[in-house]
Amino acid sequence: MNDAETTILNRREEFARVKESLDGLAAAHRIAAGVVADMQVALDEILTNIVDYGYTDGGEYEIRVRLRVLDNTLEATIEDDGQPFNPLEVPAPDTHAPLGERRIGGVGLHFVRNLMTDVRYDRVGDRNRLVLRRQLTA
Amino acid sequence: MEVKEEQVGGVTVLQVKGRLDSATSPMLGERLTAVLEAAKARVLVDFSQLEYISSAGFRILLQAAKRAEQNTAKLVLCGVSGKVRQLFDLGGFLDLFSITATREEGVAAAQ
Numbered sequence: 001m002n003d004a005e006t007t008i009l010n011r012r013e014e015f016a017r018v019k020e021s022l023d024g025l026a027a028a029h030r031i032a033a034g035v036v037a038d039m040q041v042a043l044d045e046i047l048t049n050i051v052d053y054g055y056t057d058g059g060e061y062e063i064r065v066r067l068r069v070l071d072n073t074l075e076a077t078i079e080d081d082g083q084p085f086n087p088l089e090v091p092a093p094d095t096h097a098p099l100g101e102r103r104i105g106g107v108g109l110h111f112v113r114n115l116m117t118d119v120r121y122d123r124v125g126d127r128n129r130l131v132l133r134r135q136l137t138a
Numbered sequence: 139m140e141v142k143e144e145q146v147g148g149v150t151v152l153q154v155k156g157r158l159d160s161a162t163s164p165m166l167g168e169r170l171t172a173v174l175e176a177a178k179a180r181v182l183v184d185f186s187q188l189e190y191i192s193s194a195g196f197r198i199l200l201q202a203a204k205r206a207e208q209n210t211a212k213l214v215l216c217g218v219s220g221k222v223r224q225l226f227d228l229g230g231f232l233d234l235f236s237i238t239a240t241r242e243e244g245v246a247a248a249q
Contacts, residue, residue, distance in 0.1 A: 013161075015159075015161060016161060019161075033189070034220075037221045038221075040157065040192075041192045044194065045192060047160075048192075094230075095229060095230025095231075098234075099200070099204060099234050102200055102234065104196060107229050108192065108194075110229065111192070111225065111228060111229065115228075
């Protein structure tokens with residue numbers, strides 16, 4: 001098994017199926033725990049973002065997540081048909097602000113950009129396609 | 139994720155095991171809100187069994203720290219190591235919380 005595809009609805013309760021899929025693939029390929037954790041965090045951030053901001057009409061939509069193990073790389077491709085959104089354009093958060101002024105906005109995408117080896121965004125037709133790559137060597 | 143609660147020397151210790159993410163953070167958030175409600179609450183959160191924490195986890199920790207400050211309660215974290223420490227560092231959260239290496243030091247700091 002070198003890849004796994006999961007289609008979920010735009011609801012938080014659905015994320016568990018993507019996480020389980022990643023755990024299964026990681027176990028089959030004996031991927032290091034730290035690499036799996038990085039990808040789990042990145043997927044949690046990206047899926048949360050899509051669910052929270054991708055759709056404004058309260059409707060039910062599908063998000064597709066494809067996981068692949070390539071040469072020395074764990075790859076996740078996330079596709080949704082929500083509003084165009086390029087996470088690479090979100091500015092880094094102020095990580096030095098004191099507690100009273102600290103905001104969580106932007107932290108999740110900051111994690112994604114720093115934990116992944118490579119992040120690529122494309123708008124393909126009416127879909128957002130984000131490819132996350134994490135080198136298998138820690 | 140599992141949260142185990144103990145009382146050690148007047149300090150409420152919450153041991154968090156597993157993954158702290160968008161699915162599990164609300165549960166820890168509720169526990170923290172509940173324990174920080176008590177007058178002069180003393181709370182230690184032990185992360186030594188935590189695999190990772192996403193921004194959803196940091197959101198509830200920030201809320202808890204702000205609540206603790208308002209209620210003059212004490213909130214201390216311990217066992218922040220490995221992957222979890224890397225995420226604290228990446229988000230600039232290490233300086234924002236009172237963090238000790240061991241549970242014993244954490245209990246002492248919270249008392």
